[in-house]
Amino acid sequence: MANFKKKKRRYAAQNQKSAYLFILPSMVILSVFVFIPLLASFVISITNMNIFMKDVSLVGFKNFTRLFVDSRVSNATFNSLYFTLLEVPLQVGLALLLTVCLAKNNRYCKMLRSIYYLPFVCSMTAIGIVWSMLLDPNMGLVAYWLKQAGLETVAFLKDPKFAMPTVIAVTAWKGFGYTLTLLAAAVLNIPQSLYEAAQMDGAGSFQKFRHITIPGIWSTISFCIVTTTISAMQMFDQAYVMTKGGPLNKTETVVQYIYDRGFQTAPYDLGYASAISVYLFVIVAVMTFVLRRFILKRGEDADA
């Protein structure tokens, strides 16, 4: 008996060894491109390093104290939060709404789902350029149509008030197809028998949606919310391409400001840029933690 146990343990250990071999490739990639840069940025954030990497010395938390009085950091934080709080509900909500209509496996629904997925396949840069051309108030197609219809032209990306909402709309337009695909797959996995049982109990379509569909796909919804939130907090390319952070810094997000300090404005202060990235890292970590706690808890409640 004891011998058998030992054997089993040894077998398990061997099994684990090959398991480590399996994760080795991704571990190598992750450490080279994620963990090492992550640790490096923590270290760089307490130095005065610039891009020339000459005379580097430790400056303690000077970069961080500077960060909290810099009005562009607070402005960028506000913009990132504004973007996230509007973009995530818009993207997930739109996808959820369409899921209800399109969660059938007939040809029509499949075709529409593929069409909605198309923008997600394109690069954000290409999409950004196309939309900024369409929305341009002086030579864009949308402005022309509005004018033909006798309406007042809106400057969209060039108007301090409308720039951010426009960026949000374009981002949601690009991303909702992906969320839709995930949600539709989850909905199709819900056993049909549940719906039939509910029907027998006399549940209406809204009740079925509320009490069967939502709990059934809750884990997928929470996955979508968490991943969309993280990518929204790291928003960079769409604003960089469409507005360059303007007008009046109204679309400048934290990542853009990091890029600006590190690579665009001499003296290319990598130390300060890293300090802002650490600050963003903390915000995203806290948000993810809170969101996961909150959503998973709700998921458990819904299951019960």
Place this chain on the structure above:
Amino acid sequence: MKKKLISLFLSAAMCMSLLVGCGGTGKETGGQTAENVADIQNEQEAAADTQTDNQAAGETASGEKITLQFWNVFTGSDGDILREIVDNYNKTNTDNIEIQMDIMPNDQLQQKLPAAIATNTAPDFVLFGVENIAPYVSNDSLEDISDFWDVTGVDKSNILENVLELSHVDGKLYGAPMQYNVSYLYWNKDLFREAGLDPEKAPATLDELAEYAVQLTNPEKNQFGLALPTSVTYMQFLWANGGDADDPDTNTNLLDSEENVKTLEWLQDLTVNKKVSPSNITGPEADTMLQAGQIAMYMSGPWQINGLRAQGIDFGIAPCVAGSAGAFSPAGGCSYVIPKGTDESHKLAAYKFMQYWLTDDVLKEWSQRNGFPVWSKTLMEDPEIQNDEVLSAISKATEIGRSYNLGYALASQIDNDVMIPLFEKVMSGAATPEAALKEASEAMDRVLAQ
């Protein structure tokens, strides 16, 4: 056992595919060096061939072949002309020098070059805007080339003083001048005719500029009198009325002045009340609108000329307008610089190319084909240059050039953090000139305190 073998094999396969994958991406960045090595080998063979040929012909070859790496930021049509000149140099030079040119956008170059210098993999010489020289020098990343004139024998006194000044930091020479420019006032003669203005007479004062701009604006036709893009500074307006931004020599803030308030009020009136400019446009968008004939007047550098010619626009070039204190325009230009760590033989070879560039023939070709002003004194006497309508107009307009924060390491920060936001706020009407100026002045204090 079998399972174990399979799993081992599989993981080995994955590792291999990973390596291959990495190799694939690595190739893209490293490919160039591999190519270069191949090139260099080919060239060495070629050089050996020519050497034997030369020896056969009884000539003495001038040493080994030198290959120079050359980075620059000429991504526009001027880059093609530059490439032709460099190719021509490669073919005709007698010093066995071969230049390999690499063109990249400026922000890409600014990201790559400092790291390359720090790791000793920098190119042998670089061509970029003179505003970059000071930050590189303050980080000890450029070679001092003050001995250039003695080594090459180029006549320093033949070059205009204000052009040379751009390549100096603290009295030392760090770059050989390549081109020089200020901002000019372009105007569309057809639109002037339509508005009933004299097409041969450009506005000369700030008041005239405003008056013309209003007359030339026609919202019905989506036509604007004067394009004022954001993300740039308008020092020419501040200077015209006697104001200024800062004094780099004494590190003082000069923003908070009566003159500046007056100028900015005039500017805000023009953009917010009179709406003579499309709001919040970028420079490239303004370029496109100018070429499409939607903009009547625009202040920009000489790089507009080729585009306007290509679009068949009937245009004129005038100096920037004058205010109560005169007319000025911020000067800029490009210089050849040598990154720190370039070895002596390559440095001398780069000197040879710079010397070639500074000959009147090359400078003349560059000016004539690109419309850049002439700054070599002997070339200015050249009858062909004097009879060229565009070049003579542009050379005249270049006389009002004034240096702005050149050789000052904080220049780019002052522009990005103080001046550009100031002009953007004033022109969009987001703040009154006084409030915007006060805020900018505080921001300037923070930058100057560094």
